[in-house]
Amino acid sequence: MFRPALIAGAFALAGALLTSASAMAQEKVLRIGMTAADIPRTHGQPDQGFEGNRFTGIPMYDALVHWDLSKADAASVIIPGLALSWSVDAADKNKWVFRLRPGVKFHDGSRFNAAAVVWNVQKVLDQNAPHFDQSQVGVTVSRMPNLASARAIDDLTVELTTKAPDSFLPINLTNLFMASPTHWQKLLSEVPASVADPKARAAAAWTAFAAAPSGTGPFRGVRLVPRERFEMVANKDYWDAARRPKVDRVVLLPLPEPNARTAALLSGQVDWIEAPAPDSVPQIKQRGFTLYTNAQPHVWPWQFSFREGSPWLDRRVRHAANLCINRAELKELLGGLMEIPVGTVPAGHPWWGNPSFQIKYDLPAAQKLMQEAGFSAAKPLTVKVLTSASGSGQMQPIVMNEWLQQALKECFFNVELEVAEWNAVFTNWREGAGHANARGANATNVTFAAMDPFFAMIRFVTRQTNPPASNNWGFFNSDEFDQLAATARSTFDDAGRDRALAALHKRIVEEAPFLWVAHDVGPRAMSARVTGVVQPRSWFIDIAPMDIRPGS
Structure with missing residues (x-):
């Protein structure tokens, strides 16, 4: 209070x-x-x-592609940022051409151009680049795992190559911010000669860059x-x-x-x-x-582990958890500051897909599923959830998780909460459920934005995005989901991609790799x-x- x-x-x-x-x-x-x-x-x-x-x-900083944040009454869409336009190669859909905005300067006065884009791709992808920074890799590559390389065609044109056809690339690039190569090089030259190791010198230059940043x-x-x-x-x-x-x-x-x-x-x-x-x-x-x-495309969930021995391997248990909680009651507790989810996206969204499993409050159905799975008040199922006391998008994590702890008791769950510092929880999201930093948890409470297909769905359901590549923390894997994701990713027309994503969302809700608790406002x-x-x-x-x- x-x-x-x-x-x-x-x-x-x-x-x-x-x-x-x-x-x-x-x-x-x-x-x-x-x-x-x-x-x-x-x-x-x-x-x-x-x-x-x-x-x-x-x-x-700017990225090649920006989110349009100028409207309150329409969904945000991507718009030109440092790139004026982009297109995929009709003959080779692993290649994209981005035409850059002329006349842009970094804060240190140096020019932004294609060479700067190549340099910024290398900082997170090319381990042989002198400015490669391992500390920036996790928060970048996990958000665009298909990007492979960049090549300057001319001063204001750059070619980006992906590992596989990827229609989501322009959206993913909203996360690659452009830092000044010239400024970094100047700071590198100021690192004392006593720091001889090239990697140590690069790290020192990045530390100095953080104290005196230069973007556009x-x-x-x-x-x-x-x-x-x-x-x-x-x-x-x-x-x-x-x-x-x-x-x-x-x-x-x-x-x-x-x-x-x-x-x-x-x-x-x-x-x-x-x-x-x-x-x-x-x-x-x-x-x-x-x-x-x-109302935001932002999900507050528990993400379940599918590793051997996890209590969430039984779909009946996952469905029961989703049916056990009265989200309207939680919304009242939060002063109305949430929306009630029926999946990762709302009904009526182009990616909805009309799942056969309905996320709602149905206590008798939840209890019946748990009893079928072998649990009861006398024989509860213990689950352990990793969460944080605060953090980006976490809303009111302690209050919400303690409410869930009580609510799920009615369905024979014994919920143990493991509270860690937010950045540690977020880092473990990439390390995975099997990592020591998961602290034995079989569910993790990391909220996520659902503005684009990769962030909303793909990164949680494919082998390609298993830790440490991206955020499939619980190793939710199957050939079916790999194929559904590949179809969506390789579809370049909007209507066809929406249909493919709707098919994917339908199956995600039906298999329930999450406990969907709230949408943030x-x-x-x-x-x-x-x-x-x-x-x-x-x-x-x-x-x-x-x-x-x-x-x-």
Whole structure:
């Protein structure tokens, strides 16, 4: 429960926030309280889940392809970013040509061109490249595992090659942010000669790059204090006039505890918080703050293990879990800040597919399935779930998991919760259920965006995406699902791809590799001073068009 006394704790932020107060006195400063426990990486490939993309990726960097975040009343779609156009080769669908935007410069003043694209592909794919950075691989390659290489055709044209035909590639490329090769090379030259090993020198250059980033985005990073704060200032020369920032400075503050975030907002220490404590929403509104929400393609699940010995191998058990929980009751507990799922996508979506298994609350049916599987109140089934106390998209993970723990008792589940730091849970998502870092869990609670086919479905159901390649944490594998995914991936016309994806979604819901619990609505509370806010139907949001009115 939200406790007003926690407001006192928020004043601990004051010292940090006032450190550069005199320098900021004449600036428009937007202060954001994130759910992450640390600042997402700032070198161009953020960690901390998609909260990293939202706050240190999209503001400072551009990708070849962007999400359109300018509308609140329509689904986000991809639009040109640093690439003006792209097309797949009609004769060889493993090859794509991207034509680049002219006249774009990195924050250090160097030019963006095809060579820079090749360099940024190499940083995560080419282990022989001098600037290859292993720390950036996991959060990048797992999101576009088919990308193989890049080649400059001319200064403003680049060819990307995939391992297999992949109609999802342009969408996947929204996750590959372009960092400045020139700036990195300069920082490499400043690494002391006493650091002789080439890999150590490269790592040192990337560490220096994180402290002084250079992308092409609307904001430029200027101050990094790990676990405390990160500051960005406006790039007034940004190439897209519509996204030239109106605020002068953005300050990011990690505040993983929801009551502390809420207290910081109410006490005026920040202007914007992610995921406020649900029971504080009435007070937030009464105090004149604005609560923004919008239904998002974002799933809050348990993802099951299919390794030998897992209690989830029996489909009756998986179906029972999905039928056992009263999601309407959970929605009430969360103050209405969720949507009730019937799958990864909603009914009526082009990828829906009309599954034969219906996700709903049906307690007698759930209990019957568990009894058929050999369980009862006298003989419960113990399951262990790995979760976090906070994090990107995790909503209110402790509250929600404790509610699930109680709700599932009615269906003879004995739920054990294993709580770990968010980034560790997120990293284990790629390591897999068999890794020691899974801590013996047979389900993991990592939320995911469902904006595109790969993120929504493919990465969870194919052998190609088994750990550590991507996020098939539980090793859910079969020839059928490999073929369904391959058909969708190799279909390049929109209508045909939608049909293939609908067939895939139908079978995913029927086999139930997840406990689908909620769809997020992305609640964020902001001071009324913050203007120009568009809450899109997306996991992301664009800071660049926002403004802030003067005032206390």
